[in-house]
Amino acid sequence: MSNSKRKLSFSKKKSKPRKKTIQSDNSQQKHHNSSPIRLLLVWIILILGALGLGGRLYYLQIVKGPELQKKAREQQTVNLRPYIPRRPIIDSQGNILASDKLVYELFAHPKLFKVSKEEIATKLLPILSDYNREKLIEKFAKQESGIRLAYTLPELVADKISRLSLDGLELIQRYSRFYPQQEMFADVTGYVNLEHLGQAGIEFSQQKLLERSLLNHKLRRAGNGSIVPEEVPEGLLKVDDLQLQLTLDARLQRATRAALSKQMRKFNAKRGAAIVMDVRDGSILALVCQPTYDPNKYGKYNLELFKNWAVTDLYEPGSTFKPINVAIALDAGVITPNTIINDTGKIKIDGWNIHNHDYFSRGGRGSMSIAKILQHSSNVGMVKIMSRMNRHDYYNSLRKLGIGEKVSIDLPWETPSYLKNKKVFTSRSIEPATASFGQGFSLTPVKLLQLHAAIANGGKLVTPHIVSGLVDSSGKVHWQPTFTTKQVFSPETSRKVLEMMETVVTEGSGKSAQIEGYRIGGKTGTAQKARPRGGYIPGAKITSFVGIFPVDSPRYAVVAVVDEPRRGMAFGSTVAAPIVRAISEALIGIQGMPPSQNKEKKK
Amino acid sequence: MSVAPRPIVTEPYPPRKAVASARSKKHLSKNSPDRRQRSISGKSTKKVEKLPVRSPLNLPIWLRSLLLLQQSSLGVFLFLIAAIFSVYGFTVGTQQLWNKEYKKLKTLQRHERMLTETNETLKNNLAKQAEKSGNGLVPVNPNKSIFLRRFRDNSLKSGNSQSTNSTQTIPIKPPPSAY
Numbered sequence: 195m196s197n198s199k200r201k202l203s204f205s206k207k208k209s210k211p212r213k214k215t216i217q218s219d220n221s222q223q224k225h226h227n228s229s230p231i232r233l234l235l236v237w238i239i240l241i242l243g244a245l246g247l248g249g250r251l252y253y254l255q256i257v258k259g260p261e262l263q264k265k266a267r268e269q270q271t272v273n274l275r276p277y278i279p280r281r282p283i284i285d286s287q288g289n290i291l292a293s294d295k296l297v298y299e300l301f302a303h304p305k306l307f308k309v310s311k312e313e314i315a316t317k318l319l320p321i322l323s324d325y326n327r328e329k330l331i332e333k334f335a336k337q338e339s340g341i342r343l344a345y346t347l348p349e350l351v352a353d354k355i356s357r358l359s360l361d362g363l364e365l366i367q368r369y370s371r372f373y374p375q376q377e378m379f380a381d382v383t384g385y386v387n388l389e390h391l392g393q394a395g396i397e398f399s400q401q402k403l404l405e406r407s408l409l410n411h412k413l414r415r416a417g418n419g420s421i422v423p424e425e426v427p428e429g430l431l432k433v434d435d436l437q438l439q440l441t442l443d444a445r446l447q448r449a450t451r452a453a454l455s456k457q458m459r460k461f462n463a464k465r466g467a468a469i470v471m472d473v474r475d476g477s478i479l480a481l482v483c484q485p486t487y488d489p490n491k492y493g494k495y496n497l498e499l500f501k502n503w504a505v506t507d508l509y510e511p512g513s514t515f516k517p518i519n520v521a522i523a524l525d526a527g528v529i530t531p532n533t534i535i536n537d538t539g540k541i542k543i544d545g546w547n548i549h550n551h552d553y554f555s556r557g558g559r560g561s562m563s564i565a566k567i568l569q570h571s572s573n574v575g576m577v578k579i580m581s582r583m584n585r586h587d588y589y590n591s592l593r594k595l596g597i598g599e600k601v602s603i604d605l606p607w608e609t610p611s612y613l614k615n616k617k618v619f620t621s622r623s624i625e626p627a628t629a630s631f632g633q634g635f636s637l638t639p640v641k642l643l644q645l646h647a648a649i650a651n652g653g654k655l656v657t658p659h660i661v662s663g664l665v666d667s668s669g670k671v672h673w674q675p676t677f678t679t680k681q682v683f684s685p686e687t688s689r690k691v692l693e694m695m696e697t698v699v700t701e702g703s704g705k706s707a708q709i710e711g712y713r714i715g716g717k718t719g720t721a722q723k724a725r726p727r728g729g730y731i732p733g734a735k736i737t738s739f740v741g742i743f744p745v746d747s748p749r750y751a752v753v754a755v756v757d758e759p760r761r762g763m764a765f766g767s768t769v770a771a772p773i774v775r776a777i778s779e780a781l782i783g784i785q786g787m788p789p790s791q792n793k794e795k796k797k
Numbered sequence: 798m799s800v801a802p803r804p805i806v807t808e809p810y811p812p813r814k815a816v817a818s819a820r821s822k823k824h825l826s827k828n829s830p831d832r833r834q835r836s837i838s839g840k841s842t843k844k845v846e847k848l849p850v851r852s853p854l855n856l857p858i859w860l861r862s863l864l865l866l867q868q869s870s871l872g873v874f875l876f877l878i879a880a881i882f883s884v885y886g887f888t889v890g891t892q893q894l895w896n897k898e899y900k901k902l903k904t905l906q907r908h909e910r911m912l913t914e915t916n917e918t919l920k921n922n923l924a925k926q927a928e929k930s931g932n933g934l935v936p937v938n939p940n941k942s943i944f945l946r947r948f949r950d951n952s953l954k955s956g957n958s959q960s961t962n963s964t965q966t967i968p969i970k971p972p973p974s975a976y
Contacts, residue, residue, distance in 0.1 A: 277906045282913075290917045295910050349907065374917030416892070423895035431902065448924055449936060709939060783937025788944045 272415040276430060279369060281404045282437045283383055283396060286479075286662060288669070289444040291379045292397070292489075297370040298352035303339035306362035311335070314360055318343075321354050346370055371397075373489040378447060381502045382440065382481050382605070382660055385489035393492075394500040396440070399606040400661060403438050403673075436672055439662040441477035446470060449780030450480040453773045454754065458484055461759035461769050467504035467639050468754040468773055469658075470781065473647040473742070476656030476677060479750070480777070505605045508612055508636035509755070512721025513571045513766065514740050515632030517691050518645050519580055520564055522591045524687040528582035531690050534561045537575045544624040548631075550574055551720070565694040569702025571718060573631040580630035585620040588629070589613075595682055596655060597635060601644050603658045604675070611637035633721065639738075643753040646740045649691050650715075650748035653683030696745045704739065707771040709778055711789030713745035716774065718766030723758070734758050739770035743778055744790050752777050 254262065279294030300322075307314055315330040322330070322344060333341055347355070352365050371386040373379070384395020392398040411430060414422040454468045470480040483503055487495035501507075523529045539558030540549040550556070550573050559570060567575035580588060592598075598613040613635045619625045628634035640658050648655050657677035664673040683691075695715030698704045704716040716739060723734040738755040742748055754773035762768070781787070856864075927934045935941070 277903065289920065290913060293910075293913055293917075295914060296907075349911075372914060374914065375921050378921070420892065420896040421899065423892055423899075426895075431899070448928070452928060452936075711939065779938055780936060782939045783942060786942075787939075789939070 270414045271412050272421060274411045274413045274421060274426070274430075275367070276411075276433070278406050278433050280371065280386070280390065281406060281664075283404070284437045284439050284665075285379075285442045285444045285447075286439065287444060288439075289375075291375055291440065291442075291444075292371055292373050292383050294369050295372045296349055296367055297346040298344075298349070298355075299342065299366040299368060300344040300347055300352075300355065301364040301366065302334060302341040302343050303362045303364065304334045304341070305338045307334075308361040314362070317358055317360065318355070318363075321351060371489075375444065376490060377486045377488045378444070378451060379442065380486045380489045381483040381504070382442060383489060384500070384606075385492045395502065395605060396438070396660060399604055400438060403661070403664060406433065435667040436664045437667070439665045439671075440660050441472070441479060441662045442481065442660065443479050443784065445784050446480040446777070446780060447482065449784075450777050451482045451484070451486075453776035453780070454482050454756075455484050456776075457754075457769055457773050458756060458759075460761070461756065461764050462761040463756045463769070464758035464760070465503065466754070466756040466773075468777060469504055469639060469643050469752070470777060471643050471647055471658060471751045473650040473656070473748055473751050476644070476647065476658045476679075477662065478658055478660050479781075481660065501607055502605055504639040504755070505603055505608050506638070508609055508638055509736050509757070510633045510636050510721045510724050511642050511738065512632040512719040512736070514642060514717050514719030514738050514753075515645075516568055516571065516576055516630075517649060517695050517717050518595070519576060519630050519632075520568065520694065521649055521683045521687050521691045522588065522595075523579050523583060524690060525683055526583055526587060526591065529564060529579055531564055531694070533564055533579075535564070535567060535575045535578050536560060537562050537567065537570075537572045537578075539574060541574045541577055541627075543577065543627045544622050546624050546627075548573055548577055548627060565697045568694050568717065569698050571703055576630040577627045580626055581623070583626075585623075585626050586616070588626050589616050589619045592629070592635070595645060595648075596641070596680075597637060601638075601641050601658055602677075603640055604661045608640075609638060611635070611641045632719065633724075636724065639753055639755045642738075642740065643751055646717075646742060646753070647751045648682050649688045649695070650742040650751050651688070652685040653681055653688040655680040655682045692742060692745055692748065695742060699741075703765075703767045704741075704771055706767055707739060707741050707775045707778070709743075709775060709782070712743060712778070712782065712787075713790040714741055714743040714778065715745050715748075716741040716771070718771060720765045720767075735764065737764055737766045737769040739766050739774045741771075741774040741778060744787065746790050749787075750778075750781060752781075 277296070282293040283291045285291055302314075304311060311331055311334040315327050315334065318330060319325065319327055324344070325333075330343075333343065347365070352367075355363060356365060369390050371390070373383060373385070380395070382395050384397040384399075385393055386397050387393050392401050392404065397404065411427070413425050416422055450468050450470060454466050457463070458466045466484045468480070468482045469478060471478050481502070481504060485499060487499045492500070520529075524531070537550070537559040539553040539556070540547065542548070550559075551571065558574075559566075559572065562570070562572065562575055564579070566572075567579070583591075592613055597611045600608050600610045602608075613619070614625060619629075625634060644655060644658050647658075656679050659675065659677055661675055663671045663675065665671050692715050695717055696713055698718070699707050699714050699716045703718040707714055707716050719736075719738040719740075721736050721738075722730040723736055725731055736755065736757050737759055738753065741752045743750055743752075752774045754770040754777070756764075756769045756773070759769045926932060
């Protein structure tokens with residue numbers, strides 16, 4: 195106001211300087227009179243304002259400072275959880291057997307709802323298929339907060355829920371293991387629990403190879419919600435793309451399971467196992483146990499199924515062990531392939547009667563070659579062969595084969611095979627006599643396969659294994675396990691025994707494993723089931739067959755064990771041999787193995 | 798910083814300024830109106846003279862160095878402003894870029910997951926369907942496979958392909974029943 199007055203007075207001053215000067219003087223006078231109070235007022239207001247601001251600043255910075263700082267940190271800090279999944283498991287062909295996926299847990303907190311419970315229920319209803327409207331409202335009424343509505347919502351469903359932008363609903367992300375092949379590889383892969391920890395199979399035993407440390411990095415967030423990346427440590431998001439490759443072949447595994455379950459259905463068997471192994475290095479191409487479970491829904495199954503009984507359970511191998519005994523005897527020099535043994539059909543040792551399985555129908559078979567003994571699976575013949583050996587030497591040979599020890603397979607809970615102690619074994623003749631036809635000691639199907647692989651590969655005891663190594667996405671191997679091998683038979687012995695085993699398939703009990711054009715060696719086995727506390731379960735038997743092929747250049751060993759077949763004529767030759775045949779046929783097809791040339795020549 | 802020599806003002810002081818200064822003087826000596834009047838009339842009548850222009854070279858050294866400092870500091874100031882803006886822009890820009898790329902990474906990882914899941918589930922379903930009988934698919938069987946002998950010149954020459962060790966057969970496999 196005073197300014198305009200001033201202006202006015204100046205403009206007038208130009209024309210009438212003198213008069214205006216007087217006027218101006220008057221106004222100046224007025225201004226002069228009022229200014230100290232006004233100035234003081236302005237000064238007081240300004241000072242008060244400054245003091246107020248200062249006070250507020252003191253209050254915010256000093257008094258409430260730490261508390262506000264904490265609040266700000268909470269708002270600004272964001273948990274950066276990069277996607278670091280557990281390493282996938284793949285088969286030898288790169289098919290994924292187990293991989294991680296993200297799932298969401300859905301919680302409802304009714305006390306935070308901004309709209310009515312009914313409205314929330316109506317909006318959620320088309321997304322949550324497990325609920326109906328009443329059930330949802332009823333759930334909301336139960337608790338004030340923390341109501342879990344779903345445990346494993348897929349990402350797409352979680353997206354739909356977050357798009358609703360409803361207050362009071364919380365989605366918590368977590369990892370879940372997904373087994374696309376369902377029950378096909380369950381015995382090998384095992385499963386992971388809700389904490390994402392392996393509980394069976396490779397998931398359990400190879401936890402270190404599969405796990406990647408989960409990073410949970412705290413970062414600051416800008417006002418618009420975006421992350422301030424300056425604190426992101428270098429390489430935080432750089433995750434290796436390694437996968438755990440197994441030696442298994444998905445196609446063969448499928449064929450093996452199909453062959454095993456078909457025979458098990460046919461003979462109404464209690465359980466069964468089939469394993470295919472590359473005899474050169476011990477890598478397992480297929481490992482199947484029946485019955486099995488779906489690792490995606492492991493909670494619905496009996497705990498008993500989670501162990502792989504081909505690795506954990508012992509059984510008396512029976513006649514399938516005879517070729518191993520023959521190899522021991524050949525190596526010890528107590529027999530030659532041309533040795534002739536008199537099979538009386540029945541023999542009494544230490545007061546125990548031992549007879550052949552066909553003694554009551556056939557009686558004694560008389561003089562037989564070693565190959566014939568194997569073909570007819572003669573118990574008496576075997577007892578006579580092994581009785582030529584010193585009991586201590588026989589015991590030591592069995593120990594040398596690793597009987598009584600673990601095979602060190604990379605699956606969990608392996609049981610070492612069982613052999614009586616040396617004192618017991620050597621004190622009576624009956625012990626080595628029963629051992630000669632595969633009873634009185636017990637081993638796992640994997641151990642039996644390992645021993646037969648030694649016959650196939652020139653006498654080397656290889657370590658059966660399933661883990662092939664860690665490979666990246668381009669297939670480059672970054673880590674490989676190392677395994678030990680041990681020479682247990684001479685190459686000459688193993689070749690001779692293998693040829694004898696071929697005659698078992700061509701002329702003996704293993705005819706049902708024969709494949710035209712291919713040279714296959716094998717041995718049947720039908721053993722009584724031993725009671726845990728000694729003795730045998732009447733009527734219960736365990737049938738098995740071990741096959742090796744091609745005989746001219748042994749590459750694969752296959753074992754099929756069927757426990758307690760309860761229907762029809764159940765023997766190793768009728769139950770297990772057809773399984774090995776079906777698996778071998780699939781293997782020939784998958785590997786594209788040409789027929790044996792010698793066989794073709796014969797034709 | 799206004800120490801630079803200025804060209805001498807050749808026109809009279811603007812009247813408003815004169816009055817203002819006069820008034821301020823009056824404020825200072827409010828009880829002597831005569832002095833105020835005298836000063837106004839005195840200023841308006843005074844002759845303005847041009848001051849001699851001094852060459853920068855004739856300036857004292859301290860003044861020259863100060864002048865140099867002023868001019869160079871202006872340059873430094875402009876450079877710093879440019880640098881601050883570019884650093885700020887870079888900082889904000891990289892943050893945005895990082896966030897954009899991080900979002901992209903997350904989307905790609907998600908696509909990878911979904912693709913893997915769908916692909917492997919599909920494979921399993923196909924294999925399961927193939928296992929069911931009655932769909933015309935049969936398991937691979939050596940009896941239904943054709944194995945052809947590899948063609949070799951030396952086998953032609955010798956006339957007996959089977960006796961040569963180098964002769965190999967290559968299989969022609971029917972397509973597998975499952976993937």
